[in-house]
Amino acid sequence: MAKSIEEARKRLDDEFGQVRRHLEKIHDSLDKLEKAGPEDDLEQLLDDLEDTVKKARTGGLIGHGANGHARARKEYLEIKNG
Numbered sequence: 001m002a003k004s005i006e007e008a009r010k011r012l013d014d015e016f017g018q019v020r021r022h023l024e025k026i027h028d029s030l031d032k033l034e035k036a037g038p039e040d041d042l043e044q045l046l047d048d049l050e051d052t053v054k055k056a057r058t059g060g061l062i063g064h065g066a067n068g069h070a071r072a073r074k075e076y077l078e079i080k081n082g
Contacts, residue, residue: 022056
């Protein structure tokens with residue numbers, strides 16, 4: 001747990017940045033799906049998109065994703081609002 005509002009804000013910003021970086025990967029996966037044609041493997045492309053979204057939410061094997069952001073946000077708001 002952060003000891004100060006500054007530490008809590010830094011953690012919140014770091015977690016937010018991680019999620020933003022994941023969003024770029026989601027856009028890339030979605031672009032591949034949108035550009036797909038009748039002969040492309042839509043099931044695989046959807047599966048890839050689903051995996052990418054899940055990693056953004058959970059953080060994958062390393063990182064925290066949106067879950068980490070939610071925890072950091074909660075901690076920050078608790079410190080901020082006293």
